[in-house]
Amino acid sequence: MRLQDPRPGKWQLFRIWASIGLQSFGGGATTTLLIQRAFIEKHRWLSIEEFTQLWNLCILTPGINLVALTVLIGRKLGGAWGIVISLAGLLLPSATITCLITVGFASVQHLPVVQAILRGVVPATGGIMLLVGFNFALPLIRRGYKKGVLYLLASSVLIIACALAVILLKLSVIIVVLSAAFLGALFFSTKADSPLLEEVQGEQQ
C-alpha cells in the first residue's frame, strides 16, 4: 500500500473542484484529465485503480458521468458535505461562466475570426480526449499483459468492437456497455483474482 495524503479541508476541496471546473475549457476530456492529476498525482487521495472503479460506476449512472464522479470523490473525501462542496465547486463557477459566454457568444459567433479559432480548438479537444482514453487503457493493458497474449488480444478486440458498434452500427451506449459487461463476466472472470475474498465469502454463505 502506498501512502495517502491526509483528507482535505472543506475550503481546500471547494478550491480544487472550482479550479478544475474553471480550467477545463474544451469539455469533459480536459476535466477528466485535471481530476486525474489533482486527486491521483498531485494529492494522493485516490489510486488510478480506485479512480477506474469509481468511473465504471459513473458509466452505469444516467446523466453526466463527470458529475457522478464528482459525487463519488466528494463522498470519499468528505462524506455528505464533501458531495455538496464538490458539486458546488465544480458546477457553480463553470455554469455561471458558461451562461455568460452564451450571452457574449450569441452576438459574435457569426464572425469569421471566432469560426477560425473554433476550427483550431475543436480538434485539439479531440487530441486531449485521446490522452484520457490512453490513461484509462494503461492499467487494463498492464493487467492483460500479466495474464498472457490471448487475454491482451481479447481485451483489445473488445475495445475496438465497442468503438465500432457505436460508430458503424449506431448502437446505443447503454446497450454497448451492458454487452461488454456480459462478455466480461463470461470471458474475463477468474477466481485467481481474489482467492482470499472468495474464501471469506464462502464462509459467510
Add this chain to the structure above:
Amino acid sequence: MINPFIYFLLFLKASLFSTGGFSNLPSLHQDLIANGWAKETDFGQSIAIGQISPGPNGLWVISLGYLSYGYLGAALALVAITIPALLVLIISAGYTRIEHRSWVQGAMYGVSLAVVGLLLTVVWTILHQPGVDWKGLLIAVGAFGLALSRKVNILIILGLAGLTGYLLYR
C-alpha cells in the same frame, strides 16, 4: 408561454435517460421543438459554446437553457443535470455488496474496456466534425503530444490551438 415546471421535467427526463454529456440531446430536441420552446439554431449554438466554455461537456444544456428561457432556464437546466448524478450513490451501495464475486470483477473489466472504446468514438466524433481537415488532424496530434508530455497546461494547449486555428483559417 413556457411552463417552468414542465420545462424542468423535460430537461430532467432527457438527463435521466442519457449517459454522457451529449446523449440527452435527441430527447431535448424533440420535446422543446415540439412545444415551440426552443429554436433549431439554439441547439447548434449551445453545443458550440459547450466546446469552448469551462466545465464538463454536459454543461452545454446551461447554454440551451439560457438561449431558450433566459437565466431561469439556465438555472433549471443546472438542477436537472445534477439530480441524476446522485443516483450513483444508490448504484455504488448495491455494487459494494457484490463487488468481490468473480463474475462482477469480470463484468467490470468488460465495462472498463468498453469505456476506452467509447472514448475512442468521442475522439472520432470530434475529429469528424465539419471544419476539421488534415490541418485539424495535425492540431489534434500536436495537442495529444503536448498533453502527453505533461509539461504544458491544458488551457495553454487549447489557447495555442485557438491561435493556430486563427492563423490557418481566418
